[in-house]
Amino acid sequence: MKVYFETLGCPKNFYDTENAKGILEDAGFEICDDPEIADFVVVNTCGFINDAKTESIERIFDMASAKRDDAKLVVSGCLSKRYSKELFEEMPEADAFVGVNEYEKLPDILRRLSENPGERKVFCENGYDEVLKLLPRKLEENPYTATLKIAEGCDNVCAYCIIPFIRGGYRSKKMEDVVAEARALAEAGCRELILIAQDVTCYGLDLYGEYSLAKLLKKLCGIEGIRWIRLMYCYDDRITDELIETIASEDKICNYLDIPIQHASDAILSAMNRRSNKADLVAKLDKIRKAIPDIRIRTTLITGFPGETEKDHEELLEFVENQKFARLGVFAYSMEEGTAAGEMENQVDEDVKAQRLDEIMRIQREISLENNRRLIGKTMEVMVDERDEDGSYIGRTRYDAPEIDNAVIFTSNRELKAGDIVNVKIEDAFDYDLTGEEC
Numbered sequence: 001m002k003v004y005f006e007t008l009g010c011p012k013n014f015y016d017t018e019n020a021k022g023i024l025e026d027a028g029f030e031i032c033d034d035p036e037i038a039d040f041v042v043v044n045t046c047g048f049i050n051d052a053k054t055e056s057i058e059r060i061f062d063m064a065s066a067k068r069d070d071a072k073l074v075v076s077g078c079l080s081k082r083y084s085k086e087l088f089e090e091m092p093e094a095d096a097f098v099g100v101n102e103y104e105k106l107p108d109i110l111r112r113l114s115e116n117p118g119e120r121k122v123f124c125e126n127g128y129d130e131v132l133k134l135l136p137r138k139l140e141e142n143p144y145t146a147t148l149k150i151a152e153g154c155d156n157v158c159a160y161c162i163i164p165f166i167r168g169g170y171r172s173k174k175m176e177d178v179v180a181e182a183r184a185l186a187e188a189g190c191r192e193l194i195l196i197a198q199d200v201t202c203y204g205l206d207l208y209g210e211y212s213l214a215k216l217l218k219k220l221c222g223i224e225g226i227r228w229i230r231l232m233y234c235y236d237d238r239i240t241d242e243l244i245e246t247i248a249s250e251d252k253i254c255n256y257l258d259i260p261i262q263h264a265s266d267a268i269l270s271a272m273n274r275r276s277n278k279a280d281l282v283a284k285l286d287k288i289r290k291a292i293p294d295i296r297i298r299t300t301l302i303t304g305f306p307g308e309t310e311k312d313h314e315e316l317l318e319f320v321e322n323q324k325f326a327r328l329g330v331f332a333y334s335m336e337e338g339t340a341a342g343e344m345e346n347q348v349d350e351d352v353k354a355q356r357l358d359e360i361m362r363i364q365r366e367i368s369l370e371n372n373r374r375l376i377g378k379t380m381e382v383m384v385d386e387r388d389e390d391g392s393y394i395g396r397t398r399y400d401a402p403e404i405d406n407a408v409i410f411t412s413n414r415e416l417k418a419g420d421i422v423n424v425k426i427e428d429a430f431d432y433d434l435t436g437e438e439c
Helices: 011-026 050-066 078-090 103-115 163-167 175-187 213-221 241-249 266-271 278-291 310-323 350-373
Strands: 002-007 030-032 040-045 072-077 096-098 121-123 145-149 192-196 228-231 253-258 296-303 327-332 379-387 393-397 407-411 421-429 433-438
Touching: 002 011, 011 030, 011 040, 011 072, 011 103, 011 145, 011 192, 040 050, 040 078, 040 103, 050 072, 050 078, 072 078, 072 103, 078 096, 078 121, 078 163, 096 103, 103 121, 145 175, 175 192, 175 213, 213 228, 213 241, 241 253, 241 278, 278 296, 278 310, 296 310, 296 350, 310 350, 327 350, 350 421, 379 407, 407 421
Parallel strands: 002 030, 002 040, 040 072, 072 096, 096 121, 145 192, 192 228, 228 253, 253 296, 296 327, 407 433
Antiparallel strands: 379 393, 379 421, 393 407, 421 433
């Protein structure tokens, strides 16, 4: 039986899909790349914010139209977990709804659907294993860059976030399992390893009684074939001195940290139920930059949080201007049912959110252009991602994560392939991209 997957959302969702494909292949199913020939179409959805929910719902209907009439439509992932009962009633096009912790059961679920024509059912349980398992995984062709999920779930109670309800409490993957998965990735051709979790800096606390990311990184650095190791989703207050020293001393670890700080006003940080205040953030950022002068810090902000005043916004603008983050993204606050923030008064108007978002990004564009212009004339190591239609190549430096950060567009006299790492002399700079030539 053939199964087609359509995946939306964050890298964690795409990782889940790779696990689901691996589980199904081990169970005798065939993964295909065309919904029109599939016996089962699985849509792995995102349900984090309103825009993501809308996109997921639209894609479900798209797949319902694209599949064969006799094929089964299965909705999985965050949206399915969060709204399974409502979707079951309002979306008769779908045959089953599967949560984020049921992928191991997917072979049995699909067989049941096949054996019971006309049956529709919700398969979204609230339980989960206390330790994140090492599961089979089907990789894309040439996995030169690959994510590695080291933990699942979250124990934080940020006022705006529904993730703990959807994905459960924080649980780490055993260190030996992470290392085994990383070795398998390296053997498959992976050169860039991207560690992901809701919070990678909390890794190991549940299993080993202490923050263990630094110890894990030292083991991963010993794996032959891995050239770059990148950390995504770090909480500032859990970035330990040991972790900073490890990043500074290990060449394979990219001098790149993704630290979503969300805001810089103490009043808003407190309302968000974040553990740090602005002074804490400044002190930690200063410590990181002093220890690793070459560091590039990416952050994510939320603008328009309930109760955010113009003064709070101005404080955030000043913070962004002063900190000059290498990479920065902004979300307009999305009111989510089931969160503390969703019940708060003083919700900010949508047009005000949009205006504030634009003001932040205008400042960041200037910072990014200024940073990029300093690189003109320098030679930088670049990983190739793809070849453009005009024959030039598109790649990234070790300071840029795939698909979300800056790109380097360059020419070469050689034939290059995705995953090659070459030296490029930077010739020009723009807001978010660089251009150059291999040297």
